[in-house]
Amino acid sequence: MSDARTKGLGDIGAMPGDLRRSRFSAALMALALLVLVVSSFTSLDLQWSKFADDQAEQRMLKFFSELLSPSMDSRFLKNTTVAALETLAMSAVGTLLAAVAGLLFALPATQGAGMGRAAICGAARFVLNALRSIPELVWAALLIIAAGLGPFAGTLALALHTTGVLGRLFAEAIENAPGGPALTLQTQGIPGGRVFLYATLPQIVPQLLSYSLYRWENNLRAAAVMGVVGGGGLGALLSFHPRFSISPPVERDWRRI
Amino acid sequence: MQPPSHGLRRQTTPPGFHGAEALTTASTQPAGRIQPANRDPAWMGRLFWACAGVALLLPALIATEFKPWILFEPDSLRVSAQFAADFFPPKVEPAFLTMIARETWRTVAIATAGLALGLLIAIPLAVVSTTVLSVSAIPGRMHAWPLIVRQTVRVVLIVLRSVPELVWALVFVRVVGLGPTAGVLAIALTYGGMLGKVFSEILESDDRHAAQSLLRNGAGRLQTLLFGALPQSAAELTSYTVYRWECAIRSSAVLGFVGAGGLGQQMDNSMKMFNGSEVAAMLTVFFVLVAISDAVSARLRSMLG
Amino acid sequence: MRVVLDRVAVRHPAASGRPGPALRPLSLTIERGEQLAVVGPSGAGKTTLLHALACALPPSAGLLRFDEIDPWSLPTRRLHRQRSKLFLAPQVPPLPPRQRVVTAVLAARLPQWSLATALRSLVYPADIPAARFALAQFDVEHKLWARVDRLSGGERQRVALSRTALTAATLWLVDEPLSSLDPTRSVQAIDALTRLARERGATLIVTLHQVGVARLFPRVLGLRDGLLQFDVSGTDLSEERLRALYAQHEDELLNAAPLPRVAQADHASGLSWR
Numbered sequence: 001m002s003d004a005r006t007k008g009l010g011d012i013g014a015m016p017g018d019l020r021r022s023r024f025s026a027a028l029m030a031l032a033l034l035v036l037v038v039s040s041f042t043s044l045d046l047q048w049s050k051f052a053d054d055q056a057e058q059r060m061l062k063f064f065s066e067l068l069s070p071s072m073d074s075r076f077l078k079n080t081t082v083a084a085l086e087t088l089a090m091s092a093v094g095t096l097l098a099a100v101a102g103l104l105f106a107l108p109a110t111q112g113a114g115m116g117r118a119a120i121c122g123a124a125r126f127v128l129n130a131l132r133s134i135p136e137l138v139w140a141a142l143l144i145i146a147a148g149l150g151p152f153a154g155t156l157a158l159a160l161h162t163t164g165v166l167g168r169l170f171a172e173a174i175e176n177a178p179g180g181p182a183l184t185l186q187t188q189g190i191p192g193g194r195v196f197l198y199a200t201l202p203q204i205v206p207q208l209l210s211y212s213l214y215r216w217e218n219n220l221r222a223a224a225v226m227g228v229v230g231g232g233g234l235g236a237l238l239s240f241h242p243r244f245s246i247s248p249p250v251e252r253d254w255r256r257i
Numbered sequence: 258m259q260p261p262s263h264g265l266r267r268q269t270t271p272p273g274f275h276g277a278e279a280l281t282t283a284s285t286q287p288a289g290r291i292q293p294a295n296r297d298p299a300w301m302g303r304l305f306w307a308c309a310g311v312a313l314l315l316p317a318l319i320a321t322e323f324k325p326w327i328l329f330e331p332d333s334l335r336v337s338a339q340f341a342a343d344f345f346p347p348k349v350e351p352a353f354l355t356m357i358a359r360e361t362w363r364t365v366a367i368a369t370a371g372l373a374l375g376l377l378i379a380i381p382l383a384v385v386s387t388t389v390l391s392v393s394a395i396p397g398r399m400h401a402w403p404l405i406v407r408q409t410v411r412v413v414l415i416v417l418r419s420v421p422e423l424v425w426a427l428v429f430v431r432v433v434g435l436g437p438t439a440g441v442l443a444i445a446l447t448y449g450g451m452l453g454k455v456f457s458e459i460l461e462s463d464d465r466h467a468a469q470s471l472l473r474n475g476a477g478r479l480q481t482l483l484f485g486a487l488p489q490s491a492a493e494l495t496s497y498t499v500y501r502w503e504c505a506i507r508s509s510a511v512l513g514f515v516g517a518g519g520l521g522q523q524m525d526n527s528m529k530m531f532n533g534s535e536v537a538a539m540l541t542v543f544f545v546l547v548a549i550s551d552a553v554s555a556r557l558r559s560m561l562g
Numbered sequence: 563m564r565v566v567l568d569r570v571a572v573r574h575p576a577a578s579g580r581p582g583p584a585l586r587p588l589s590l591t592i593e594r595g596e597q598l599a600v601v602g603p604s605g606a607g608k609t610t611l612l613h614a615l616a617c618a619l620p621p622s623a624g625l626l627r628f629d630e631i632d633p634w635s636l637p638t639r640r641l642h643r644q645r646s647k648l649f650l651a652p653q654v655p656p657l658p659p660r661q662r663v664v665t666a667v668l669a670a671r672l673p674q675w676s677l678a679t680a681l682r683s684l685v686y687p688a689d690i691p692a693a694r695f696a697l698a699q700f701d702v703e704h705k706l707w708a709r710v711d712r713l714s715g716g717e718r719q720r721v722a723l724s725r726t727a728l729t730a731a732t733l734w735l736v737d738e739p740l741s742s743l744d745p746t747r748s749v750q751a752i753d754a755l756t757r758l759a760r761e762r763g764a765t766l767i768v769t770l771h772q773v774g775v776a777r778l779f780p781r782v783l784g785l786r787d788g789l790l791q792f793d794v795s796g797t798d799l800s801e802e803r804l805r806a807l808y809a810q811h812e813d814e815l816l817n818a819a820p821l822p823r824v825a826q827a828d829h830a831s832g833l834s835w836r
Binding site for chain 1: 317333423433441
């Protein structure tokens with residue numbers, strides 16, 4: 001029985017054509033990737049030798065040993081606690097603003113029957129994409145020009161970036177919500193906004209909440225480093241410390257995050 | 258929804274339908290049924306939580322120095338209006354654009370180099386920390402030593418990924434000075450931790466039957482990984498790595514703000530000089546970069562999937 | 563490989579949550595090159611016996627010896643080397659879905675391959691003629707380059723079985739090799755399996771529900787509730803014995819009737835043990 005089958009298969013000992021072709025294109029892609037990685041390394045003037053420098057090693061060792069013995073100076077701890085609370089507040093307010101704004105933008109940004117014209121949808125999506133492409137830190141640097149140094153700029157920066165992220169997530173949640181209740185209300189002639197409030201929103205509230213909480217956790221970390229560009233919070237302590245990495249009170253307050 | 262009232266208008270009801278009448282007089286309810294309250298029982302709870310929320314919000318607003326009116330103060334308005342006005346037109350001088358192109362490549366290069374090093378860290382750590390390749394666990398429980406080693410590696414991965422890359426970058430800038438080395442290392446360490454942790458999670462959660470069978474028949478650990486575990490996990494692993502590469506590009510731009518070079522550093526310089534047109538050009542380029550890497554990443558991931 | 567079980571008892575693995583012993587103290591001697599079938603209803607301990615023999619489950623009592631060596635007294639590394647001398651084929655074919663059949667079959671050689679060879683084989687399979695030969699024994703040669711997830715259940719089972727043609731193990735433990743195969747294919751598969759084992763001098767232990775096939779083995783063990791009920795030659799496997807073994811589980815008896823004369827004659831020669 002097997003003879004009849006193998007007779008029709010020719011030389012089965014060699015790799016068949018389509019497999020060979022797909023292997024070839026995979027190899028090409030791997031090669032392209034390799035070229036990208038190697039050229040990345042070579043085009044940057046990376047200075048690994050600086051690590052071998054004695055002084056550098058000494059400084060790093062000193063830094064890490066200090067990292068393991070956090071300062072317990074009371075005044076310093078008080079400052080740190082204040083900064084930590086500031087960070088917490090920044091992330092909370094920023095996420096709250098973003099959740100509200102995100103929802104407002106998500107409505108026109110949903111695609112789907114009866115949810116708005118294509119132009120408005122496209123514009124809303126563009127705005128959300130622009131907001132979320134720019135990292136929080138860049139927003140913070142920009143907003144410092146308008147709002148001055150301090151946590152306000154950081155909060156707004158978080159709010160703007162997170163609006164983009166949450167707006168996109170909310171829009172997807174609205175699109176994926178079961179359409180039955182909404183359709184029922186629409187056929188009664190109720191306008192879109194009210195349909196949303198009474199039919200779609202109740203279904204997706206748990207999802208919206210969970211996305212918002214997840215971003216809040218993320219924003220907590222982002223808020224902490226915001227201070228590095230002058231945005232207040234713990235990061236400000238880190239970067240504005242007079243002799244960062246050389247003096248004793250280098251602490252691991254970022255671990256409080 | 259209208260509350261039941263005696264003034265309920267009788268719509269045309271089918272004969273024998275007594276529903277509307279039952280609504281009007283509570284006394285016609287069957288005995289033993291609890292009467293629904295006339296006030297919304299959820300109201301007090303909602304009011305309480307709303308007040309609590311506001312009570313928490315106020316100190317938070319104060320702590321963050323939330324004063325939106327600052328934005329509209331004449332001085333600040335003047336500066337920001339001037340800055341914003343400079344956005345149009347964005348600077349498109351050829352020399353400037355060449356510099357931006359170079360810096361954009363640097364940003365991508367820092368991200369790619371950082372991620373490549375991160376993979377060098379992540380792959381061995383993930384392979385060591387996964388229980389799928391455990392020889393001592395074949396008959397049941399893992400022995401003490403291998404368990405300790407695995408847990409330690411897990412902790413190392415968690416620590417690596419918890420430290421924000423900006424903090425690493427700040428440290429490294431102090432050691433090796435300004436420049437891309439600090440950025441590459443910062444990304445390598447943070448993303449190494451992230452990738453390592455997720456790689457080991459992917460290996461843990463995928464089907465182990467093939468790998469277990471090979472291990473039971475005496476194959477080596479790495480051989481089991483290659484022939485038993487990777488065939489099913491490879492797509493997911495690669496897909497996540499591509500996604501993180503896209504994230505690394507954004508991180509690398511941010512790291513430029515602390516001196517790691519690339520587009521971020523140029524943006525920082527231009528912002529400090531209040532040069533709106535330069536910033537506008539760079540923001541646009543950055544936006545396009547993110548959009549392209551997003552598209553490339555999505556395309557690669559759909560090809561793998 | 564000569565296997566001796568001396569009052570070996572095995573408990574269910576902790577993960578399964580079942581209390582009590584899976585295998586009660588069992589004493590058994592299996593000589594080099596013997597071929598045995600193990601029958602019994604579900605939950606009888608057949609799979610547990612195989613896993614205990616494969617050193618995948620430690621005995622909770624008693625001694626297991628392979629060629630006079632107690633594997634559980636060995637350090638982990640040597641125990642792992644010992645594992646390469648046995649081959650366990652589980653009931654569900656352990657083939658990664660996205661892998662090609664050629665690589666899946668050649669994986670049987672891994673214990674003998676260095677890491678370099680293993681890596682090389684992923685790029686281009688190292689020994690295609692051997693893979694082809696192995697698959698031909700079970701009539702799936704034409705699937706050499708196919709992906710595992712494109713195969714039917716029966717084809718997958720046969721590919722898993724064809725690994726036996728490439729393994730260097732001297733103890734083969736095969737768990738329900740015929741569950742996805744139709745009667746004709748079952749006969750071919752068992753024929754190939756026993757022939758290969760005989761040619762390599764490997765000890766073969768197969769668990770089965772197809773008692774018609776079990777009868778063709780020179781030695782049959784009957785397990786029920788973890789206890790060895792009988793240890794007879796295939797020809798002595800009577801209806802009463804089977805009925806007693808499978809009491810309250812009669813629906814699991816497959817091919818209770820003996821096979822037609824002609825096929826049986828072919829088998830008798832294929833399964834004869836020296």
